[in-house]
Amino acid sequence: MVDALIAFVATLGALAATGLLVQRAYKDRLLYLIAWSFTQVGLTLALLCMAIGFMAGYNGLFFRVMELGAALIGPVWLALGMIELIARYVQVRFAAWLFTISYTVVAIVILLVDPLKGSLSKSLPKPSATYDALPLLLIDGAHVVAVIALVGCTGVTAWLASKRDREAGELLIPVALVALAGVLVVSGTRGFLPAPLAIIALGGAAGLVWYGAMRTIPVYEDDEGYDEYGEEYADEPATGYEEQAYAARSEPVPAPTPPGDPRRGELRFPDQAPAEELRFPDPPALEAPVPAAPAGFDPSAFGPDPAGPTSVDGPPPVPGPALPGGALAGPLGGLGPSGVPSGALAGNGLPDGCGQITVYTLLDGREDAFDRLAAELVKAVRAVEPDTLIFTCHEVVNGPTQRIFYQLFRDDAAFAVHRRQPHLQRFLAESRTHVLATNVIELRLGAAKLPLPAPDRQGR
16 A cells, blocks of 8 residues: 555656646647657656556556556657757757657557566566566667667767857756656666655656756746846747747857958848838939928028938938937938928837847758748748838858847837737747757837838839
8 A cells, every 4th residue: 555655646746747848848849848748648657557556456458558658658758858959960850750759659569469478466567577578678679779868968968068068058957857867767667676666766757857848948938027138028028039049048159250351240131032111212313303392491400411411312311300419310311291301200200119139049050941931031021010110130251150130110019019920930930940049139229220211203
């Protein structure tokens, strides 16, 4: 009865940890969390069968479920989640998924149909005394593969952390906890430990997997505010960009630049389709007549034009009223529809303008795939977000793995609408595997020079 009580308590704990992990995996859609959820389900079912077996006696069904959950699915899918978390090459992750699914399906079929030998009672059965050679060989193979994968991933993470890799340093402790959980799973299912220790080992493994998984996820809950983003955003949901990588708050390190390179720090735009919503004014046309200012308009009321008079195909530009510190209000000059200079209107026309700079550090070899997703995102923003004034993706010269998104919104409402767009959510989900680190900077619009639509011309 003592063994049954211990197994029942361990089952409750494993069930709670499994529910929390499955909920988080469903929310974040991370493949390594999904793999570890299979591990948790297997351990929970095994502990439940152990509790029932200690109370009512074991039979073929309880023994098979216990072996499938704890001895086969538990360690194999735990190793798969570790590889999915650590491996930085998609080929390695794909091979791991292919092997794990194939091995699991074949082993489940054999462990279910292979006849059992010996008799079962209320004591914990040993696999070596109950299964024939082939099922034991499959279980031993699962344990060997799991141990090699867990030890290898832990060693690689420790080595990268020693090389000052920020992501590896943050993952080192969670990876070590999950690797320890794998050791407990293998130890508790080999039949070497007494029943109480085997139960404690499996229950402890379930707790370690849950805790290690939670330590690998950056906490950006929707109802929490962060000082680094400004108090004005404390009550707003997270943008989603900061979940792109584990080193979300790390500062990207630009690639070294040769001494004397005149293009140091220069930004350039990737090739994109020409914008249709934002059109810059055409170059000055000296032959075009300059319309006269409306009657009663006094340009001196808005201060002198520091750039001097210019001739453009449209109303003469007039700077807006001066802001504190000598900055000119508004993006650029020109007359508004009521005869008031558009610079004056623009100075107060975006009082709630806000923006965001998102710096992505990409994994090596993922630049083209990320750029394709970015181009699709920019195209979709142009098409359906009229209040998103500027949305650009920059490449960093001499920093081939860095991309910088610059975004400017008319107000907070436009920013909120942008965050809810399905094309943004699709971009965040599909680009996650290409991103190593993300840094998000929230902005408030100050003095600015913004592109306005070109003035309408007669006959155009």
